[in-house]
Amino acid sequence: MMSTRSIGLGSTFRQATIASKLSRNQALRTVFVKRTVKTQSLPPAAAEAILNEQRLKRPSSPHFTIYQPQLTWIGSIANRVTGVGISALLYGYAIAYLAAPETFASVNVIEFIAGLPDAVKYAGKAILAAPFAFHSLNGLRHLGWDMGKFITLKGAYTSGYAVLGATAVSTVALVLM
Structure with a gap:
């Protein structure tokens, strides 16, 4: 190896070695690999029809209606609905x-x-008071989750029931004000 470097033939030998490997691989590909699948271009409407047909054959994931209602997802849905409701009232009044x-x-x-x-x-x-109280208290619950509190299943249910109880008490207090 030292002799080829001193003469300056090292890079020439490397190139010859690489070139011979590439030509062998190309020869093997042409002998053994034959394409058995033919492709064709389709117009967009035909491609969309094939895609829609494939979508109909896919299995669908279970819908939430087959599951037993749980406090965690009911609370999440209620939090979103109350947030949208409060925002809609606020923006509606502001625009009016x-x-x-x-x-x-x-x-x-x-x-x-x-x-x-x-x-x-x-x-x-x-x-007005019930969605405001629930959304506010559930927001505090989420802040607790962000701090790493009540993350276990038992903690999630305990904090969920606490939010529901505090919502009932604070709604009554707000109504009687």
Whole structure:
């Protein structure tokens, strides 16, 4: 090996060795490998039809309706629904106030609510207080999870029941204010 380096033939021998290996591999490929699958181009409509047919044959995953309801996923769904509901009310009132500021001024809203029967007032307060209390308390539960608390299954259920109980108590307190 030292002699080829001193003469300067090392790179030439390496190139010859690599070239002979490549030509052997190409010769073997042409002898042994034959393509048995033929491909063809399809128009987009035909390709989409084939894809839709394949999708119909796929097994579908179980839907959540076949499972027994669990506190964890009911709480998650309720948290999302209450968040969307509170946001929709807030943005709806803000847009209505921007559209007609004199109609939705605080004085007019207070006068309108004062004229309602007591049963309607309490029902309205309960409808507003329950989602607000649940979403706020469930947010604290999620902050606890972010800190690494109540992550076990028992902890998740304990904190879930605690949120439901605290929601009931705080909803009653907010309605009676």
